[in-house]
Every structure is written in structure tokens, then in C-alpha cells.
Amino acid sequence: MHTLSQRVLSASESQTLAIAARAKQMKKSGLDVISLSTGEPDFATPECAKQAAYKAIEQNFTHYTESNGIPELRAAVAQKFIRDNNILGAYESTILISCGAKHSIMNVLNAICNPGDEVIVIAPYWVSYPAMATVAGATPVIINTTAEQSFKVTAEQLQQALSTKTKCVIFNSPSNPTGMMYTRQEFDAIANVLAPHDCYILSDEIYEKIHYGIHPHISLGSYPQLAGRVITVNGCSKAYAMTGWRIGFMNAPKEVFEQAAKIQSQDTSNPTSIAQQAALAALLHADDDVETMRMEFSRRRDLVCGLVDAIGGVRFLQPDGAFYLWVDISTILSNNSTVTTASDFCQLLLDKHYLALVPGEAFGTNGYVRFSFAANDHDITQGVQRFAQLCTDLS
Numbered sequence: 001m002h003t004l005s006q007r008v009l010s011a012s013e014s015q016t017l018a019i020a021a022r023a024k025q026m027k028k029s030g031l032d033v034i035s036l037s038t039g040e041p042d043f044a045t046p047e048c049a050k051q052a053a054y055k056a057i058e059q060n061f062t063h064y065t066e067s068n069g070i071p072e073l074r075a076a077v078a079q080k081f082i083r084d085n086n087i088l089g090a091y092e093s094t095i096l097i098s099c100g101a102k103h104s105i106m107n108v109l110n111a112i113c114n115p116g117d118e119v120i121v122i123a124p125y126w127v128s129y130p131a132m133a134t135v136a137g138a139t140p141v142i143i144n145t146t147a148e149q150s151f152k153v154t155a156e157q158l159q160q161a162l163s164t165k166t167k168c169v170i171f172n173s174p175s176n177p178t179g180m181m182y183t184r185q186e187f188d189a190i191a192n193v194l195a196p197h198d199c200y201i202l203s204d205e206i207y208e209k210i211h212y213g214i215h216p217h218i219s220l221g222s223y224p225q226l227a228g229r230v231i232t233v234n235g236c237s238k239a240y241a242m243t244g245w246r247i248g249f250m251n252a253p254k255e256v257f258e259q260a261a262k263i264q265s266q267d268t269s270n271p272t273s274i275a276q277q278a279a280l281a282a283l284l285h286a287d288d289d290v291e292t293m294r295m296e297f298s299r300r301r302d303l304v305c306g307l308v309d310a311i312g313g314v315r316f317l318q319p320d321g322a323f324y325l326w327v328d329i330s331t332i333l334s335n336n337s338t339v340t341t342a343s344d345f346c347q348l349l350l351d352k353h354y355l356a357l358v359p360g361e362a363f364g365t366n367g368y369v370r371f372s373f374a375a376n377d378h379d380i381t382q383g384v385q386r387f388a389q390l391c392t393d394l395s
């Protein structure tokens with residue numbers, strides 16, 4: 001028997017993808033399943049991106065490109081980071097285009113981590129961060145947050161968790177799964193805590209464009225006291241409804257960029273040539289589409305919040321951004337002797353009421369479920385009704 005990689009064996013699989021796959025399979029077998037579990041916009045990719053892709057094929061732009069991405073796209077991303085995010089040190093030469101933001105983050109962690117290094121992750125976290133840190137050979141260190149602190153790490157908590165072993169701290173604002181966004185004041189305090197520590201900061205800003213106007217989006221890469229240490233990750237998946245095209249990008253300090261680019265050159269090489277042309281068109285010409293989608297998400301957020309608010313025994317904070325509602329079902333679980341975890345709850349919800357939600361455990365926090373409102377009104381309305389039914393059954 002051969003021995004497999006301990007790093008990979010000790011990492012978990014993506015629960016969100018597993019639940020979505022199971023719901024899809026049940027639907028295929030003829031069951032009336034509603035899935036509010038996926039993390040992708042249900043809109044069509046903007047027309048300008050599609051046209052750019054057709055043109056790329058027609059013009060035989062179908063071969064290898066530069067491994068780091070085509071220069072035009074790298075330049076457009078650098079301009080975007082400077083214009084929209086005030087990122088210090090954003091240059092075409094330090095932009096790496098990859099196969100989705102997931103790939104960008106994995107490249108970064110592989111580039112910077114050594115065994116014994118710690119990667120600080122704030123819970124509730126996006127499912128993949130701890131697993132990625134583990135695969136990269138580092139140890140994820142989880143900081144738990146509560147509803148009272150709006151699921152945002154405080155400067156004091158961060159201060160306590162930082163050590164000489166800390167290689168990187170990962171931030172995600174707007175957050176998946178909570179929809180919370182850090183305010184300027186909160187990031188000011190956090191930046192001051194991070195300033196004296198010799199660690200990298202990975203800022204995952206994939207939901208940047210999807211926010212509802214309560215707080216402006218702030219990029220940690222704009223803080224002078226963190227200059228030279230922030231890796232800013234973003235991509236086309238969420239903003240432009242381009243999840244299947246697999247285009248992510250990042251700006252990194254030169255030494256990180258060089259190692260990440262080396263990994264990519266030995267691993268996937270360039271992201272798909274056609275998708276890069278589509279991404280370039282989206283970055284340059286799809287602002288109106290982004291705004292239309294944002295307005296629609298905003299309407300749906302109000303719809304789902306109104307519906308869930310009417311259910312007794314559950315609580316939530318209104319999301320500032322992203323397209324998720326993070327719902328506290330702990331009261332329902334504590335009143336029940338058989339369904340005691342969010343995983344039990346979601347399993348029963350799918351088996352009995354044919355609704356797929358993601359249990360909080362996937363994000364490192366029990367007692368919660370995540371609704372995605374990247375779905376049509378019918379599915380949202382019916383989905384919340386099914387959820388309410390199970391809450392009633394269990395009360």
C-alpha cells in the first residue's frame with residue numbers, strides 16, 4: 001500500500017460543492033428540489049464578454065498565452081486595482097491571472113507557506129481557506145467571531161492570535177458566508193495591529209462589487225502601514241456572473257508574485273485564452289451589467305430578509321454585501337433532542353422538504369445555516385417556506 005500525502009489527507013473536501021451536487025442529483029431523479037446552496041450568480045454572463053469570447057475563437061485566439069495572463073488583461077486589472085481600490089504597488093508586472101480566485105489563493109499559499117507556519121482564518125470562514133492552508137503545508141489558526149461583533153474580528157482578538165509563527169492573515173470583506181463588511185474604522189484598527197507584525201495579509205475581495213451601500217468597500221492593500229505585504233485577490237466569477245469561465249486575479253508583493261507565477265507556470269500554465277478575452281471585455285465594458293445585477297441582488301436580499309424575519313425562533317443580521325443570509329438556528333437545535341447540529345438540520349431539510357442549504361459547520365460554526373439568494377423569487381419564497389416548515393416541525 002502506497003502512502004498518500006498527509007497534507008492532502010488531513011484537508012477536508014468542499015462541503016458546499018458536495019451538497020450542491022447531491023441536490024442536483026436528487027433533482028435529476030425527478031424530485032422537486034430547491035437549492036439555495038450554491039455560491040454563484042444566476043444571471044447570464046454579460047453580452048460583451050460573450051462576444052469577446054466568440055471573437056477570440058473566430059480569430060483563432062485558442063493557443064497558449066503568456067503563463068501569467070495576457071498583458072492587456074494584466075494591465076486592465078492593475079488599472080482596476082488602482083482606480084477602484086487604491087491598491088498601493090499595483091503594477092501590470094505583479095498581476096497574476098489564474099483559473100479563478102480559488103486558484104489565485106492556492107498559488108499564494110503554496111508560494112509563502114512552510115511547515116510550522118500558521119495561517120490565521122476568521123470564522124465563519126469561506127469553506128476553502130483552512131483546507132488550502134493545510135494543503136500548502138501550514139496550520140490554519142481559527143479566530144471565532146460572534147453575532148454580537150457582527151462576525152468581524154476585533155483588533156484585540158487579532159492581536160492575541162498573531163505570533164512569530166503567523167505567515168498570513170486572510171480577510172474576506174464582503175464575507176462569505178455572513179455578508180458582513182468591515183468599515184473604515186474597523187480596518188484602521190486592524191491595520192494598526194498588523195503593521196508591526198512580519199506577516200502577509202491576503203485580502204479576498206471577490207464580492208467587492210456586490211454590496212448594498214451601507215459601507216463602502218475598503219481594500220487593505222490601500223493602507224500605507226501595510227505596504228509591501230498585502231496580496232489582493234479578486235476575479236470575474238461573482239461580479240460578472242462568470243463562475244464557469246474560471247478567471248481570478250491578484251496583485252502581490254514582487255517576491256510572492258514571482259513564486260506564485262513559477263508555480264502556475266509549472267502547474268496549469270495560462271488560464272484559458274478565450275476566457276481571458278472575455279474577462280478583459282467584462283472589466284472594460286460591463287459596469288452597467290454589474291449595477292443591474294447588484295440592484296437585483298439588493299431587491300432579493302430585502303425579499304429573503306423579510307420572509308425569514310417572519311419565522312419565529314431564528315435570527316440573522318442583514319447582510320451588507322455578497323448574496324448570502326447567515327441564519328442562527330441554535331434555539332431550534334437546542335430545543336430538539338435528535339436534530340442537534342446544523343448538519344443534521346440540513347440533511348433532514350433536504351431529505352424531507354427537498355431544500356438544500358449549507359450547514360454552518362462547513363464554515364467552521366455550528367448553529368447556523370447559509371441561504372444563498374442568488375436564486376429566483378419562486379425558489380427564494382418556496383425555499384423559505386420549506387425552511388419555516390422544518391423549524392415548525394422541530395419546535
Ligand SMILES: Cc1ncc(COP(=O)(O)O)c(C=O)c1O
Pocket residue numbers: 039099100101102103126172176204206235236237243247248
Ligand atoms: C470568499 C470566496 N473566495 C473565493 C471564491 C472562489 O471564486 P472563483 O470562482 O473565482 O474561484 C469564492 C467562491 O465561492 C468565495 O466565496
